[in-house]
Amino acid sequence: MNRQIVFTAPWQVEVRKEAVPDRPLVGREALVRKLYTLISPGTELACLSGGESWFRMPGIPGYAAVSRIEAVGPEARGFAAGDIVFHYGNHSEYEIVKAEGVFLKVPDGLELPLVPFTRMATVAMTSLRVSTIELGDHVAVTGLGLIGNMAAQLAGLQGATVIGVDLSENRRRLAEACGISHTVAGGEGAAERVKAIAEGGVGTLIEATGVPQVAVESVSWIRQYGELILLGSPRGRYETDVTDLLNSVHLNGRGCITFKGAHEWRFPVEEDPFVKHSLVRNSKVVFGLLKSGRLRVEPLISHILAPEEAAAAYDGLKNRKDEYQGVLFKWV
Structure with a gap:
């Protein structure tokens, strides 16, 4: 079954189960199974409050994941089943995504719970870039x-x-x-x-x-x-x-x-010979900083929770900010 964390109404969080996507993959699509996803407190609490017009309820939040590829489409070159990747994935156990843009193989030796923090670090990096x-x-x-x-x-x-x-x-x-x-x-x-x-x-x-x-x-x-x-x-x-x-x-x-x-989307997604910075390049830079220990993430991880604990996670981030900081969902 495909577990999904769903915002059903303002301040209402549910975990729903649906069938795992089973259609043929086309083009550069990939079916991934999440290993860890990271809550972005500011954005996701704003969505949960009902205050973000672009987020429609019921909806699945989340945009930072490390996953294992289960299958790839015929044009997803450079990727294969079993690869571990970082991508902008939501809080669902399985997801069909495009194997392009910020869909990057995780370097060997980089601890998997640290990988989703790459998204938050590239957001932060925008302030330095400008x-x-x-x-x-x-x-x-x-x-x-x-x-x-x-x-x-x-x-x-x-x-x-x-x-x-x-x-x-x-x-x-x-x-x-x-x-x-x-x-x-x-x-x-x-x-x-x-x-x-x-x-x-x-x-x-x-x-x-x-x-x-x-x-x-x-x-x-x-x-x-x-x-x-x-x-x-x-x-x-x-x-x-x-x-x-x-x-x-x-x-x-x-x-x-x-x-x-310093909004992250001021830079292009893909690397471009005519533009120095991109989201892909920034992500690769962060990989190196995390792997070397120059960017420290471990102290920021306050909770690693099962998806079934999602309601408690969001309540903690809203009402107990000193206890809840970096909250990961562990899917496997």
Whole structure:
């Protein structure tokens, strides 16, 4: 049977069973069986809330998987049954997908529970790809969930002194376990603490919470000619007078700060000789970082659960954020 995690209505999660797909595969299709899938907390909780118009209920969430190929179509060259692959798979045990784009063989020696984190790391990597971060810069990251934590790690690998900012003491502790240079409690007094570490202000601020108020209020942490990078997708309503914010961009004496969007889909999927970055190339880079241990994921894994525990997993990510961080479903 094909087990599937289904969002049936806002805040309603079920595990359903259907027959395993049994039709002939065509073209570059592949039938895969999931080994591990990873919950993306921000996106999937937004979907579960009913707040994402593109996600229709009932629907199967998820987009990060490591799987074993069961069968391939006649044009799926380079792949065979038994291959272990990373791809953008959902939370179902079996799935027919295209063996193209980000559908990559997993390097030998890379631990399988780490592989789905490649998706979150490439999301985080977008903030570095669009930035001007150089060796010796100060960088602040607001929000130390999975993506913010990995953005902070990647900024450190790029040579920056990194300051991770989060309200949660547990997330700050995890960031320190992952090698983040400095952590600061969010909220009152955060600006002063960040500026003290950064010698007056950071050159780059990566906003990973997706909370508009955090983005607006953290602009004052950025030094003149610095940049604010919107990594987390802004969600929720926030009303304010934007004149001061716009002057931080416009006026030389107030900052000349640059705002940049860092959504992962700004880059092409496939490698292209005329474009340096792509989702495929970024994924391969992450494979190397994970395998070498330079990108640390193990401290972020809080739970490895059976699919039948899905309702508890999403409840934990929503209501017990200090206990639930990186949550994997183990399918086999």
